Amino acid sequence: MLVWLFGWLGQYYTPFSAVSSLTLRALLAVITALAFSMIFGGRVIKHLRSLKYGQAIRDDGPQSHLVKTGTPTMGGVLILSAIGISTLLWARLNNPYVWILLVVMVIFGAVGWADDWLKIKYKDPKGLIARKKYFWLSIGALFVGVSLYYIATLQPDINTTREMQDLLLPIFKDWMIPFSVVPFGIGFIIFTYFVINGASNAVNLTDGLDGLAILPVVLVAAGLGAMAYVSGDVRFADYLHVPYIAYNSEVIIVCGAMIGAGLGFLWFNAHPAQVFMGDVGALALGAMLGTIAVMTRQEIAFAIMGGLFVAEALSVMLQVGSYKLRKKRVFRMAPLHHHFEEIGWKETQVVARFWIIAIILVILGLMTLKLR
Numbered sequence: 001m002l003v004w005l006f007g008w009l010g011q012y013y014t015p016f017s018a019v020s021s022l023t024l025r026a027l028l029a030v031i032t033a034l035a036f037s038m039i040f041g042g043r044v045i046k047h048l049r050s051l052k053y054g055q056a057i058r059d060d061g062p063q064s065h066l067v068k069t070g071t072p073t074m075g076g077v078l079i080l081s082a083i084g085i086s087t088l089l090w091a092r093l094n095n096p097y098v099w100i101l102l103v104v105m106v107i108f109g110a111v112g113w114a115d116d117w118l119k120i121k122y123k124d125p126k127g128l129i130a131r132k133k134y135f136w137l138s139i140g141a142l143f144v145g146v147s148l149y150y151i152a153t154l155q156p157d158i159n160t161t162r163e164m165q166d167l168l169l170p171i172f173k174d175w176m177i178p179f180s181v182v183p184f185g186i187g188f189i190i191f192t193y194f195v196i197n198g199a200s201n202a203v204n205l206t207d208g209l210d211g212l213a214i215l216p217v218v219l220v221a222a223g224l225g226a227m228a229y230v231s232g233d234v235r236f237a238d239y240l241h242v243p244y245i246a247y248n249s250e251v252i253i254v255c256g257a258m259i260g261a262g263l264g265f266l267w268f269n270a271h272p273a274q275v276f277m278g279d280v281g282a283l284a285l286g287a288m289l290g291t292i293a294v295m296t297r298q299e300i301a302f303a304i305m306g307g308l309f310v311a312e313a314l315s316v317m318l319q320v321g322s323y324k325l326r327k328k329r330v331f332r333m334a335p336l337h338h339h340f341e342e343i344g345w346k347e348t349q350v351v352a353r354f355w356i357i358a359i360i361l362v363i364l365g366l367m368t369l370k371l372r
Contacts, residue, residue: 002089022232022249025090026225029256033086037078037264045268045275048072053120071273074116075265076281079214080109082261083254091253097295100147101254101288107140108200108287112279127279134197137283141196144291145189151247195299196290202309203286204279205316205335210271212337212351216308216358217285218262223305223362224289225255227296230369240369243297251295258288271348298368305365308358312336 003019019025054070084102091098115127127133207213230236232249265281268274277285286309293302303310312335319334332342340350 001093003092022229022252026229026252026256029086029090029253030260032089033082033257033260034264035260036082036085037261038267040081041078041264041268041275044075044078045072048074048275053116071276073120073276073278074113074280075269075275076109076112076277076279076284078275079261079265079277079281080105080284082264083257086257086260087254090257091250095247095250096147096151097247098250098254100144100295101251101291104140104144104196104287104291105284107143108137109280109284111136111140112204112281112283115283116278116280137197137200137287138193140287141193141200142189144196144294145192148192148294149186149189191299192294195294195302196287198313199290199293199302199306199309200283200286202306202313203289204282206309206312206337207277207282208335209337209347209351210273211266211269212354213282213285214262214266214269214277215355216306217289218259218266219358219362220289220302220305220309221255221258221262221292223365224292224296224298224302225252225259226366227298227301227369228252228255228292231296231298242369245295245297248296251292254288255292258285271351301365301368304368305362307361308354315339 003025019028049072053072053074083105087098087102093099111128111133115133118124119127203213203217206216227242228248228251230240231242231245232247232251234244234246236242237244262285265275265277269277289302289306293299315331315336316334318330322328322330331339333339337350337354341347345353
């Protein structure tokens with residue numbers, strides 16, 4: 001919204017026209033979301049405490065976590081509010097990718113909110129019934145797949161020239177991923193479904209220690225923001241041999257908002273945490289990252305950058321599969337971060353070391369830009 005206002009003011013006073021710069025707006029999105037989180041974080045925590053929205057801790061989890069019982073949860077509402085407001089203020093709202101990301105945030109956030117609320121109401125960490133939860137998560141993921149396919153094949157980017165439209169459309173006819181071209185066609189809708197739902201649940205599984213999930217989310221959002229910037233600029237896309245999608249230029253604003261909101265939330269979520277993001281935050285943030293990965297055609301790079309989330313999800317799958325088939329556990333406890341707690345690492349050690357791994361993985365993911 002402010003883009004239009006400053007654009008209009010720029011006709012009469014030149015400095016206002018600077019807001020049309022994409023990089024400036026991305027930085028403003030970071031600052032706005034960060035400021036919102038910092039200013040309203042304390043009030044949100046106080047309100048959650050007054051509502052007695054305390055976290056229910058697993059009985060079979062690490063015993064050291066029992067002291068966290070009652071810590072306010074559903075703090076993801078703060079993160080999502082900051083992202084939404086910052087995006088609406090600084091993004092160009094005629095861009096359909098912006099609205100797809102906001103709808104994904106609302107759908108997955110609403111499912112997470114229902115899950116958190118049921119956990120609090122019945123003081124049961126199981127929350128929403130699995131089939132209901134995955135039904136609505138599936139609706140959200142399929143919405144993204146169908147929307148992106150429709151936009152690319154039936155509604156070419158109105159901001160591109162005819163030549164650029166001809167370049168854009170084959171991307172969905174032959175689905176381009178790093179190092180190869182896969183003839184997915186309409187099958188990419190199913191592919192998108194798995195990417196988004198996988199990312200959403202992987203981030204949710206990672207969110208088990210103070211600050212563990214939110215900083216990797218910030219780092220991956222920054223990495224995907226760089227990918228969006230490159231693929232949204234025809235010059236960089238041509239130079240680095242990545243698909244050019246003009247709509248991606250505004251995706252960097254959403255990534256900036258995620259970075260600012262995440263850093264602001266980390267202020268309150270760092271050990272000892274004053275608030276947890278809950279499923280309302282984890283499911284929505286994971287789904288947004290997965291959606292951005294699909295929009296930028298960087299699913300493999302995303303799997304590398306989000307390798308920490310992948311490892312956490314795989315640890316649960318291996319643990320459950322091994323126990324059902326062999327009645328033996330692979331890890332002392334799953335997800336993976338609990339395994340390291342069980343072998344003697346302190347919570348702060350696990351978090352700090354996983355953060356270091358996340359930084360390395362994001363760097364490796366960005367390096368794939370030159371491996372084309």
